[in-house]
Amino acid sequence: MTMRYVDEYRSPALIRELAEEIGRLADRPCKIMEVCGGHTHAIYKHGLQDLLPPNVELVHGPGCPVCVIPMGRIDDAIAIARMPGVIFTTFGDMMRVPSSRGSLLDAKAEGADVRFVYSPLDALALARRTPNREVVFFAVGFETTAPSTAATLLRAREEGLRNFSVFCNHVTIIPAIKAILDSPDMRLDGFIGPGHVSTIIGLRPFEFIPRSYGKPVVVAGFEPADVLQSVVMILRQLRSGTARVENQYARVVRPDGNRKALEILSATMELRPYFEWRGLGFINHSALRLRDELAAWDAEKRFAVPGVRVTDPKACQCGEVLKGVIKPWQCRVFGNACTPETPIGTCMVSPEGACAAYYNYGRYSLMRSGAGA
């Protein structure tokens, strides 16, 4: 394991230097959105907001795959999981996301065979081992996780494995960013671009942001020094009045992305005309479904999925949190009715969700700043 590699990006001296540089550059208030949930998690985990001057605000974006899944899709997932003979497999985070009636974890406690896996290939292996059961994989995530679903589908087809299928909920990040940029209450000055997604899609898809909206984008890694350096790079662009896409994460992200991954993606999946995002509503061409050639492995086609749209709970303000309009703690139910143990909104579930991150890690700094105010 390459721990020294990581330690380098956590060196206190380097961090201090970057924080000082941010202090020097930040001569006006600015709001920077970190698009990816991985960044939100890193910011809270390392307490990075403590190192920023008060006029630099990090706004948590829509890039947490768990957070953007609408309630109706969880209802559908649970409906599939309850069908006789089905083994429903999912990443751990999705187990606790509430549907309109309980979570997958509750469905499991009530008798549904729900198991958590670390990768779709684990689900495929399970299907091989249990030929008389129907193994369904709950596919969620951005372009980061979609290629492994795609590779698994290709493998299933190759092996002719008929008791395996995918309930596809993969989403694409660019339309969501565009929806936020087009939202009338948007007040952002720049974006920290999603490092993992960019390893797949490359840098080009972000170019419309500086071109059409005049906002800087810096694709960044996930260590503390990566995040702070990307803030430095954005502030430099703002000061010099330029806007372009920069790559802070060049040790991993190549400008053209990963062509092989994109190829298998387009061989297996296609854009849906529209898809609902939790809190953001319907966004055109923002999600993927399986191509018709793979209908035999498509859970939506193989099972009678209710597909009913469920309105978000009234009290929940996940949408405003996801758009960066309000801070998690400004939500009506934050910390009262909605906690990580009993989440109402998706943002409270995943450790990458803005609310859960704020709740678990951020309350202390708020209390401190509140006490100091």
Place this chain on the structure above:
Amino acid sequence: MTARIEESLARQVERMERARLARRTRFVLRDEHVTLSHGSGGKATHNLVEGLLVPAFANAALEAQEDAAVVATNGDRERLAFTTDSYVVSPLFFPGGDIGRLAVHGTVNDLAMVGAVPRYLSVGLILEEGLAIATLRRVVDSMRDAAITAGVQVVTGDTKVVPRGKADLLFINTSGVGVVRDGASLSARNVRPGDRVLLSGHVGDHGMAVMLAREALELEAEILSDTAPLHALVAALLAAAPHTRCLRDPTRGGVATSLNEIVQHAGVGIAVDEDRVPVRPAVRGACEILGLDPLHIANEGKLLAIVPPEEADLALAALRNHPLGAAAETIGEVLAEPEGMVVLRTGVGGSRVLDMLVGDPLPRIC
């Protein structure tokens, strides 16, 4: 304008503070079914224990909620420590240990944490139809060896067999009785601001060893469970630092959960320096990959000691002098504020709340 913002901020803080206190002081069991979260050792477990069990059996020894109950016998002349624990680990054998050793060590350690010399154990075995006798023999041999090493006798027991599919091979329950050392009074309620927080070694070894063995994650990491009896380490510690306030073995829910239990019962805060918490590189690496915090991962051979500042150096030296405490560190200190909270000072100079584990230690997905 600024005044308005400040006022709104103050209101938010107040509301969060109220919610926090309400939650901390009263764990409520709202769930309709038992889920796996109730077994994680974190918040849901506390809801189960404090929302259902403690009120049902209310008494002083139980309400102290230490690792073992301390009860007086013979007109207060002698104090006995009494505890019980069940073991359902899967797989039964994992790198560094097995369910049998764990069942002896776990109960011995719970007794040691209240300052008792462990004496007698009971063993209850729940066996699944079809379990290989050779497997059972291996487990029992391992229990015998562990009991001899720990200086305890298994003096009573019970066996039950359930039909195939009604248990997972083998579950073990052990109860233990020990005699509390004269003068030892270890309880979270003794903890005072200014006290130091000591940890006897690397965190997360046991939980990660079992997780890797169970999930077949194909991570090439040599991680061994740290399962070990801690009574001798405790004896050495108490000899060097007789005013030690409180001990905990951070098992399920990890160091973070144990520290949160302490601050809640003691009405203090604790600050932990992330850099000073010993974590093996392999455990840290596996945690990074799985998106877990080593401070939430179970240990079976480590202790947390809260000691007064004037005995902190002696306590640390005593721990380090013992083979089971060679990597001991002072990881933090007890503060008056923020009450009921554990704050982690991160390696890069930030800070964050270190909360109890919520739900299973499930992996993040990206």
